[in-house]
Amino acid sequence: MAKRHTHTCPIAGVLNIFGDNWTWLVIREAFYGATRFSEIQRNTGIAKNVLSARLDVLVNEGILVREDVGENGTRYAYRLTAKGESLHPVLLALHQWGNEHVYGPDNEPVLLLERATGKPLQALAPTTRDGRRLTRADIETRPGPGASKATVRRLAEAGE
Amino acid sequence: MAKRHTHTCPIAGVLNIFGDNWTWLVIREAFYGATRFSEIQRNTGIAKNVLSARLDVLVNEGILVREDVGENGTRYAYRLTAKGESLHPVLLALHQWGNEHVYGPDNEPVLLLERATGKPLQALAPTTRDGRRLTRADIETRPGPGASKATVRRLAEAGE
DNA sequence: TCATTTGGTTTTAATTTGCAACCAATATAT
DNA sequence: ATATATTGGTTGCAAATTAAAACCAAATGA
Numbered sequence: 001m002a003k004r005h006t007h008t009c010p011i012a013g014v015l016n017i018f019g020d021n022w023t024w025l026v027i028r029e030a031f032y033g034a035t036r037f038s039e040i041q042r043n044t045g046i047a048k049n050v051l052s053a054r055l056d057v058l059v060n061e062g063i064l065v066r067e068d069v070g071e072n073g074t075r076y077a078y079r080l081t082a083k084g085e086s087l088h089p090v091l092l093a094l095h096q097w098g099n100e101h102v103y104g105p106d107n108e109p110v111l112l113l114e115r116a117t118g119k120p121l122q123a124l125a126p127t128t129r130d131g132r133r134l135t136r137a138d139i140e141t142r143p144g145p146g147a148s149k150a151t152v153r154r155l156a157e158a159g160e
Numbered sequence: 161m162a163k164r165h166t167h168t169c170p171i172a173g174v175l176n177i178f179g180d181n182w183t184w185l186v187i188r189e190a191f192y193g194a195t196r197f198s199e200i201q202r203n204t205g206i207a208k209n210v211l212s213a214r215l216d217v218l219v220n221e222g223i224l225v226r227e228d229v230g231e232n233g234t235r236y237a238y239r240l241t242a243k244g245e246s247l248h249p250v251l252l253a254l255h256q257w258g259n260e261h262v263y264g265p266d267n268e269p270v271l272l273l274e275r276a277t278g279k280p281l282q283a284l285a286p287t288t289r290d291g292r293r294l295t296r297a298d299i300e301t302r303p304g305p306g307a308s309k310a311t312v313r314r315l316a317e318a319g320e
Numbered sequence: 321t322c323a324t325t326t327g328g329t330t331t332t333a334a335t336t337t338g339c340a341a342c343c344a345a346t347a348t349a350t
Numbered sequence: 351a352t353a354t355a356t357t358g359g360t361t362g363c364a365a366a367t368t369a370a371a372a373c374c375a376a377a378t379g380a
Contacts, residue, residue, distance in 0.1 A: 010255045015181035074357050089285055094171050097170075099304070109173075111301070113300045115299060115300040121286060128282070141271070151270065208370090233325065
């Protein structure tokens, strides 16, 4: 895995786990319902040794669990934990951006629809508790309880 | 940059641009308001040659623009385009997941607040147009107009 | 004129990747 | 019982990528 980010930062923290794009494809597979090593390998094209290493990380981080389903031979199932499931908004946001900005309207490879109505899923966006859309300017970033001195300094600079 | 994903997939499409974690940190910097090469380099710790390559990709993809602000010496500003700004939900989703699952409650490095009220920003989540929360089961993934045969097959399998 | 700053490029060494071969455990077929 | 196939890996190696450091060019300031 690539170099670790040492800054105290929520984004960098995530990237230390999801250090390469393969890891996101593994997560995609998990959300699509793929559970088996060979299945994930086929669907992503990732090398077996790299997949093995990535699955280890994801299991150690508590994002996937490895269940032994081995009545017949060596068989395991990798499934999302609750922590893993909580990545859903991230994956949705990536998916929607990809549809819109990589492939574009009328060329989306995979549509996201509300099952109840069949209508396109609304774009993920920040809102108030009563549902009003928030813009970037409506959102404030402030050092939290876990902020390092560097983070405090950083945000003060950014605020200028 | 790492190997390109050849599958027709919105997630893989995004990952072909945001091929490594450094790229996301560059985007984070752009959202924090950093515009200068040296500023981004200092704040991320990325090697200059790699930063140079990543900025080229982001400019070519239309996510950043490079403006010449060179009254005095060689000076450029990298700024988000509209396409770049549209990554905001992705970054927010990553940020919120990092706060919650990497650092945890009462240890968040950077809080996200509604500026108007000072209250914590609600977690990004899919909703209907009239604001009701949708679960994963409420959302359907279906081959879109740009789907390859492999994608169609893939989603049919996943649906079983 | 000389040093400094910005925004890089070049060079080199270390790390990571992709690929192919190999392997162990179990099941199935002969 | 023996041979063969499948799953889920591990090992070894060549090739690609990265990180770090040195270097460089253009412009400004002292």
